Amino acid sequence: MRVLAAMSGGVDSAVAAALAVDAGHDVTGVHLALSPDRQTLRSGARGCCSVEDAHDARRVADELGIPFYVWDLAERFTEDVVDDFVAEYAAGRTPNPCLRCNEKIKFSAVLDRARALGFDAVVTGHHARLADGELRRSVDAAKDQSYVLGVLTAEQLAAAVFPLGGMTKDRVREIAAERGFAVATKADSHDICFIPDGDTRGFLARRLGEQPGPVVDAATGATVGEHAGAYGFTVGQRRGLGVTAGDSRPRYVLGIEPVTRTVTIGTADLAGVGRIVTAAPTWTGAPPELPFRAEVQLRAHGTPVPCEVTGDEAGGLRILLDEQQRGVAAGQSAVLYAPDPERGDLVLGQAAIRTTGDRAATAGREPSA
Amino acid sequence: MTYSEPVYLDHAATTPMLPEVLAAMTGQLGRVGNASSLHASGRAARRAAEQARERLAEALGARPSEVLFTGGGTESDNLAVKGLFWARREADSRRRRIVVSPAEHHAVLDSVEWLAKHEGAEVTWLPVEPSGRVTPRALAEALGDGSDVAVASVMWANNEIGAVSDVAALAATAHDVGVPFHTDAVQAVGQVLVDFGASGVDALTMTGHKLGGPMGAGALLLRRDAECTPLLHGGGQERDVRSGTLDVAAIVGLAVAADAAVHGRVERAAELARLRDRLVAGVAEQVPDAQLNGPALDDVVRSGPGRLPGNAHLSFPGAEGDALLMLLDARGIECSTGSACSAGVARPSHVLLAVGADPDRARSSLRFSLGHTSTDADVDALLDVVAPVVERARRAGTGRR
Numbered sequence: 001m002r003v004l005a006a007m008s009g010g011v012d013s014a015v016a017a018a019l020a021v022d023a024g025h026d027v028t029g030v031h032l033a034l035s036p037d038r039q040t041l042r043s044g045a046r047g048c049c050s051v052e053d054a055h056d057a058r059r060v061a062d063e064l065g066i067p068f069y070v071w072d073l074a075e076r077f078t079e080d081v082v083d084d085f086v087a088e089y090a091a092g093r094t095p096n097p098c099l100r101c102n103e104k105i106k107f108s109a110v111l112d113r114a115r116a117l118g119f120d121a122v123v124t125g126h127h128a129r130l131a132d133g134e135l136r137r138s139v140d141a142a143k144d145q146s147y148v149l150g151v152l153t154a155e156q157l158a159a160a161v162f163p164l165g166g167m168t169k170d171r172v173r174e175i176a177a178e179r180g181f182a183v184a185t186k187a188d189s190h191d192i193c194f195i196p197d198g199d200t201r202g203f204l205a206r207r208l209g210e211q212p213g214p215v216v217d218a219a220t221g222a223t224v225g226e227h228a229g230a231y232g233f234t235v236g237q238r239r240g241l242g243v244t245a246g247d248s249r250p251r252y253v254l255g256i257e258p259v260t261r262t263v264t265i266g267t268a269d270l271a272g273v274g275r276i277v278t279a280a281p282t283w284t285g286a287p288p289e290l291p292f293r294a295e296v297q298l299r300a301h302g303t304p305v306p307c308e309v310t311g312d313e314a315g316g317l318r319i320l321l322d323e324q325q326r327g328v329a330a331g332q333s334a335v336l337y338a339p340d341p342e343r344g345d346l347v348l349g350q351a352a353i354r355t356t357g358d359r360a361a362t363a364g365r366e367p368s369a
Numbered sequence: 370m371t372y373s374e375p376v377y378l379d380h381a382a383t384t385p386m387l388p389e390v391l392a393a394m395t396g397q398l399g400r401v402g403n404a405s406s407l408h409a410s411g412r413a414a415r416r417a418a419e420q421a422r423e424r425l426a427e428a429l430g431a432r433p434s435e436v437l438f439t440g441g442g443t444e445s446d447n448l449a450v451k452g453l454f455w456a457r458r459e460a461d462s463r464r465r466r467i468v469v470s471p472a473e474h475h476a477v478l479d480s481v482e483w484l485a486k487h488e489g490a491e492v493t494w495l496p497v498e499p500s501g502r503v504t505p506r507a508l509a510e511a512l513g514d515g516s517d518v519a520v521a522s523v524m525w526a527n528n529e530i531g532a533v534s535d536v537a538a539l540a541a542t543a544h545d546v547g548v549p550f551h552t553d554a555v556q557a558v559g560q561v562l563v564d565f566g567a568s569g570v571d572a573l574t575m576t577g578h579k580l581g582g583p584m585g586a587g588a589l590l591l592r593r594d595a596e597c598t599p600l601l602h603g604g605g606q607e608r609d610v611r612s613g614t615l616d617v618a619a620i621v622g623l624a625v626a627a628d629a630a631v632h633g634r635v636e637r638a639a640e641l642a643r644l645r646d647r648l649v650a651g652v653a654e655q656v657p658d659a660q661l662n663g664p665a666l667d668d669v670v671r672s673g674p675g676r677l678p679g680n681a682h683l684s685f686p687g688a689e690g691d692a693l694l695m696l697l698d699a700r701g702i703e704c705s706t707g708s709a710c711s712a713g714v715a716r717p718s719h720v721l722l723a724v725g726a727d728p729d730r731a732r733s734s735l736r737f738s739l740g741h742t743s744t745d746a747d748v749d750a751l752l753d754v755v756a757p758v759v760e761r762a763r764r765a766g767t768g769r770r
């Protein structure tokens with residue numbers, strides 16, 4: 001196959017490209033320049049699109065003897081990922097930009113361009129298993145990235161190659177070291193690549209400005225504080241609420257209402273979510289017959305929860321969790337898995353969380369109108 | 370990859386070393402001696418360096434004392450622009466203006482911008498003709514009475530679109546108002562007639578690796594009466610304007626290359642122009658809407674070619690230069706999109722923007738540059754694949770909405 005290896009400059013994509021070469025593919029490396037104003041050097045160990053990262057990726061490509069190019073996708077990335085990220089927060093939701101990037105950039109803009117240029121597939125260093133069109137969790141549970149790939153469709157998966165899903169991160173680093181890649185010991189990138197200093201609240205404040213509003217206690221309906229911008233909050237958040245409750249019980253963010261900028265907080269007993277209504281789902285294969293039982297993961301690195309999935313009139317899903325969960329935020333994806341301890345949990349698909357409610361409640365909390 | 374030999378159509382980036390250069394350099398590399406030392410080994414090294422200086426001077430119509438060896442074109446450009454600016458402003462603090470073409474190589478542009486940012490220079494950007502040329506009249510207008518101008522710089526031949534300017538007329542225009550004139554002749558030497566003395570310019574940049582010489586070796590030809598403040602301080606080896614132990618082997622190679630390039634110029638230029646015209650005509654046949662950037666192929670300046678004979682610069686509407694380059698590379702054909710920043714991110718060429726091309730045209734262009742090893746087979750190889758490559762790149766679109 002002629003494959004395009006997306007090379008971020010990190011160790012995972014380096015080894016993925018190397019394994020694609022070993023597998024006998026005709027590999028071309030591409031570094032995606034995603035930031036319109038690229039920093040020369042990495043700030044800390046975080047960002048993934050500095051000039052230095054491009055250099056690291058090119059070094060690996062040169063060692064592998066494969067052609068290497070930089071593709072400038074800054075415009076698309078800004079529109080589809082960064083602006084979307086800001087707009088989601090502004091609407092009181094909590095987006096996942098990595099998932100959005102996979103959906104709109106890596107397996108859409110890049111894949112389309114790759115196909116048009118005569119490539120058969122895109123190789124990435126994601127930790128997830130993909131065989132026979134089935135997307136499954138990585139063998140390395142701690143590094144599993146199937147959640148942020150859950151949005152891919154069968155058609156996208158048919159043109160994707162994830163060589164790392166069957167090995168641990170330690171093994172990836174070993175392979176890199178065996179091959180003498182300078183990136184073998186390069187630190188992982190953890191944060192959102194376009195917020196290299198990790199200060200999401202500061203980033204949003206710069207983009208959205210001050211938007212003060214009330215903090216309301218769900219139990220009493222009383223205004224218990226002021227905030228500078230509802231975008232600084234995520235449902236389930238406990239720290240940094242800036243209010244002192246009368247009693248000593250911890251308070252959690254229960255909801256964010258963007259029009260009145262009201263942040264509702266409450267005690268743990270009110271923070272539980274057992275019922276989720278979603279937007280229209282995407283499936284990694286043939287759509288499963290509704291209703292069905294599955295496990296659902298509600299955020300990156302979240303713990304999967306058994307659930308019952310039914311459809312709703314609007315084309316979305318209703319997900320009834322076996323056990324109430326805290327920190328279920330609108331905007332995040334509910335990624336559905338069919339558990340399979342042998343071959344790895346199978347990703348069925350995902351849907352963006354719209355509203356959430358108590359297990360018993362019929363109506364959801366409405367984070368946005 | 371499985372290609373035997375790539376088809377190299379990127380001689381303006383660098384051109385293969387001439388066998389006689391390789392031989393001269395390896396011979397010299399085997400000999401000990403610092404050209405500044407007083408003993409026999411030092412004297413032998415100095416003799417080799419000075420013979421090279423004379424040979425280079427002869428090839429370019431300069432006097433040996435006007436040759437300053439440098440680490441290449443970039444250093445020569447930096448030295449000329451900054452050095453002339455500093456010296457002229459030192460002599461008269463009103464001289465803070467730099468008059469320069471926006472189509473210069475980054476070695477000039479970024480030097481000028483650095484001076485503007487850190488040294489209080491003011492920049493007057495010259496208007497550039499659609500061909501890429503700067504006219505003496507435009508220069509005269511920009512200079513005014515010249516009293517506040519430190520230095521003017523216009524390249525002899527443009528590295529992207531091959532436009533040759535009438536440098537002698539430009540230098541005379543600058544001298545009319547007492548302003549020193551620098552020209553970057555990196556691409557001109559060996560392709561068109563470059564005579565430093567006859568041109569009247571005060572400072573001229575040249576480099577070895579575009580001529581079949583070594584990389585990292587070049588010269589600034591600097592008139593004796595031109596005041597130039599050094600960039601590199603130290604032993605003062607080069608007229609106290611440039612310091613650093615002479616790289617004798619590289620200097621020997623540089624001189625051999627310049628000599629060969631200049632003395633073989635007429636025949637080679639005719640051959641390059643023939644191949645280039647074939648290339649352009651062939652591409653036009655395969656891709657009828659391809660557009661030639663820069664001067665017409667038969668353009669004339671001061672009774673010489675108005676366009677570098679080895680240069681073909683073409684836009685392919687609806688395709689992205691990046692994609693074209695990649696697809697050609699995958700077929701073993703090597704060319705250039707003209708300008709890549711340090712991260713390798715393609716930006717629309719500043720040269721094309723300077724000549725008034727819209728960003729889409731600028732982004733859809735490729736430079737093919739021929740040189741001393743180019744053959745009809747190279748041109749044929751390109752013509753064999755160009756139509757399907759452009760077709761495919763067009764399907765990939767411009768990546769923009």
Ligand SMILES: Cc1ncc(COP(=O)(O)O)c(C=O)c1O
Pocket residue numbers: 381382440441442443444446474476524526527528553555556576577578585586587
């Ligand atoms: C017009 C021009 N000036 C300057 C340079 C820089 O020369 P060098 O590579 O020797 O530093 C080049 C070559 O890239 C050039 O084409």
